[in-house]
Amino acid sequence: MTTPPVFDARGLVKRYILGETTVEALRGVDLEVSAGEVLVVAGPSGSGKSTLLHLLGTLDEPDAGSLTLAGTATATMNERARTLFRRSRLGFVFQTFNLLPVLSAEENVELPLWLAGVGARERRERARAVLAEVGLEHRFGHRPDQLSGGERQRVAIARAIVHRPLAVLADEPTGNLDSETATEVMDLLMALNRSRETVVVVSTHDPALIARAPRRVVLRDGRIAADTRGAAA
Amino acid sequence: MKLALLALRNLARNRRRTAISLAVVATGTAALLLTAGFVAFSFEGLSEAMIHGGLGHLEIARQSATEGRTATLERSVADGLDDWQALQQQVEALPGVLAAAPTLHVAGMASTAAGRSAAFLGVAGDPVRERRMGFTVKVRQGVEMADAPPREGEDQVLLTQGLAQTLGVGPGDRMTLLAVDPDGMLNALDVTVAGLITTGVQELDTRYLRLHLHSAQRLLGTASASNLLVTLDRTSRTDEALHRLRGVLAGHQPPLAVVPWTERAPFYRQVRALYRGIFWFLGSIVFALVVLATSNTLAMAVMERVRELGTLRALGTSIGQVAGLVGLEALWLGLIGGVLGDLLGAALIVALNWLNISMAPPPGAVDPIELRVLFVPEAFVGTILLMLAVLALAAVGPVLRVARLRIVEALAHT
Structure with missing residues (x-):
């Protein structure tokens, strides 16, 4: 029996209504992502990168087409099922880090475990282990405003992987970072992919990051313009 | 980590705004305590004055003498x-x-x-x-x-x-x-x-x-x-x-x-009904003021944290948990404000009684009356419960807003 792809999108369409205008953000996207892959979604602003990640992350619903996540069609999921799926199977990294400012680094990382009902001691141990894995063993008790941009994004990445999800969806994770830190963050994501076999889907328009990705999907005007694997030319 | 603890920490974010909200709740609580204490004093004073002014606690008379008559x-x-x-x-x-x-x-x-x-x-x-x-x-x-x-x-x-x-x-x-x-x-x-x-x-x-x-x-x-x-x-x-x-x-x-x-004191019953009316009227005003002031604070707190709430939803926090977080922040305000109000009320009661203030005779009376405010234990507990209810009501709007939040829009909120 073959393992189903982690993401299997067929003809995804997403429209937004802006005043009296309907904007088609995605116009029939087909995409299959298998376990263990690292995928960069590239494209200019407005090409539909974020929209695609939102749909893959069950944060939004397509207007047409189908999406199957690890063998489960999202069309069959209600709000609660989508919430539980995100809680247990997905991790998110955002451009603006989106850490909870009132929680320490350790507590931010504990959050997905707390939502999953993991006990306090195990939560702490796992959160500290993951923070150490991303190089922040000396920052457990620091709040986000006491951390640099790169450190915040590392905490966000630790939060995204601490519950061992199937996939991490990172929407412009390096957009607020300098190029050196951006490279470190990307290296970290790729290393986590290797060590944990977690699917990593990154949206970016940073050419340096795109070039380093093992698989690149280029979106243009809501459609996939290119889907290439291997080292970039 | 507990949702209640997270709610409490959220309150500490904007200390000035939280302090103003707590002041509103505490002042309302203290006002209700003083009113309740004064009303209790008035009831007690009036009842004892009537009992020891000639009514006694009970009257024994021939049934034929009492039927249809209430006057003394x-x-x-x-x-x-x-x-x-x-x-x-x-x-x-x-x-x-x-x-x-x-x-x-x-x-x-x-x-x-x-x-x-x-x-x-x-x-x-x-x-x-x-x-x-x-x-x-x-x-x-x-x-x-x-x-x-x-x-x-x-x-x-x-x-x-x-x-x-x-x-x-x-x-x-x-x-x-x-x-x-x-x-x-x-x-x-x-x-x-x-x-x-x-x-x-x-x-x-x-x-x-x-x-x-x-x-x-x-x-x-x-x-x-x-x-x-x-x-x-x-x-x-x-x-x-x-x-x-x-x-x-x-x-x-x-x-x-x-x-x-009590059956022979229609005046007492009238005064009691009047004071109760005044108490409920004042209570309604305090209730409305606290609801209006705190609902605004809670709404602002939600507006400022839309992206954060969207993040929580993205991470797999249920609608109920996120709405509960906002509700708990409101309940913390009610609880802390209520306790502070009780302390403030107790201090004011002690101060007012210490001042020995005399008030002009009420209509129809001859002697001036002393202003005293009683400690009413039930009122101390009741006002805290009332403030919890008030804040729960104030949180309805913000909680509904959170429940209707679309994750994608919340994440894009600036």
């Missing part, structure tokens, strides 16, 4: 108690009873040698027992009546100031009381004015007088009493004593009625 001075001597002394012994043997005193109601005409006359309402009693019962007579001039039953020709009377003014008499002056006895005969009794008193009620002060039970019996040609007034060691035992007395006197012939003081 309307017990006809024709429907009086012939065996009041036996009843008195029986009642005074009961636990919790301080004393049972006979009174005789008499109405008639008072006149002086100078030819002045005025209608009067009189209550005659036993000064010794009434003193034991804690009945107070406010003597403004002259002296109280002698305790011993007066001999014939030595009868005394205490006149209210208004009545004395109408008759043009003062302490030591002689006057004549005229009244109709149970057989319809007009009797007269010469009395000496022992002193001038006040009932505390302006209308009554123009017609009321007091005399010794024996004097009134001599005037009306009877050995009966209109009723027996019973006082207890504690007002809170009134209901218990009422039921016991009704049981003890059930077989008496002619049938007797035992009437609690």
Whole structure:
């Protein structure tokens, strides 16, 4: 029996209504992502990168087409099922880090475990282990405003992987970072992919990051313009 | 990590705004406590004044004398108690009873040698027992009546100031009381004015007088009493004593009625209803103010954190948990504000009572009243519960907004 792809999108369409205008953000996207892959979604602003990640992350619903996540069609999921799926199977990294400012680094990382009902001691141990894995063993008790941009994004990445999800969806994770830190963050994501076999889907328009990705999907005007694997030319 | 702890930390983010919200809740709580304490003091003061001003806790009278009558001075001597002394012994043997005193109601005409006359309402009693019962007579001039039953020709009377003014008499002056006895005969009794008193009620002060039970019996040609007034060691035992007395006197012939003081004090009931109305009116204003002020704060707190709430939803926090977080922030405000309000209220109560403030007499009353505020334990707990309810109501709008939040829009919120 073959393992189903982690993401299997067929003809995804997403429209937004802006005043009296309907904007088609995605116009029939087909995409299959298998376990263990690292995928960069590239494209200019407005090409539909974020929209695609939102749909893959069950944060939004397509207007047409189908999406199957690890063998489960999202069309069959209600709000609660989508919430539980995100809680247990997905991790998110955002451009603006989106850490909870009132929680320490350790507590931010504990959050997905707390939502999953993991006990306090195990939560702490796992959160500290993951923070150490991303190089922040000396920052457990620091709040986000006491951390640099790169450190915040590392905490966000630790939060995204601490519950061992199937996939991490990172929407412009390096957009607020300098190029050196951006490279470190990307290296970290790729290393986590290797060590944990977690699917990593990154949206970016940073050419340096795109070039380093093992698989690149280029979106243009809501459609996939290119889907290439291997080292970039 | 607990949702409640996270909610508490969120409150600490914008300390200034949280402090203002807490001040609103605390002030509202303290205002309600002061109002409740003042109302309680007024109820207690008024009830004790009425009980010890002559009503007693319970009245025992013939059923035929009480039917359809609630006023205190309307017990006809024709429907009086012939065996009041036996009843008195029986009642005074009961636990919790301080004393049972006979009174005789008499109405008639008072006149002086100078030819002045005025209608009067009189209550005659036993000064010794009434003193034991804690009945107070406010003597403004002259002296109280002698305790011993007066001999014939030595009868005394205490006149209210208004009545004395109408008759043009003062302490030591002689006057004549005229009244109709149970057989319809007009009797007269010469009395000496022992002193001038006040009932505390302006209308009554123009017609009321007091005399010794024996004097009134001599005037009306009877050995009966209109009723027996019973006082207890504690007002809170009134209901218990009422039921016991009704049981003890059930077989008496002619049938007797035992009437609690509240049924004979329509004025007290009116004041109580009025104060309750004022309390609820004030409470409603405080309720509305706190709801408006805090709902605005909570709405602002949600608006500022839309992206954060969207992040929580993205990470797999349920709608209920996120809405619960906002609700818990509101409940923390209510709880902390309520506790602070209780502390503030307690401090203000102590300060107000320490200042010994006197207030002008209320309408219809003669004496100024002292401003006192009681500690009402139930109010301290009740106001905290009320503030929790108020904040829960204030949180409805923000919670609904959170529940309707679309994750994608929330994440894009700036």
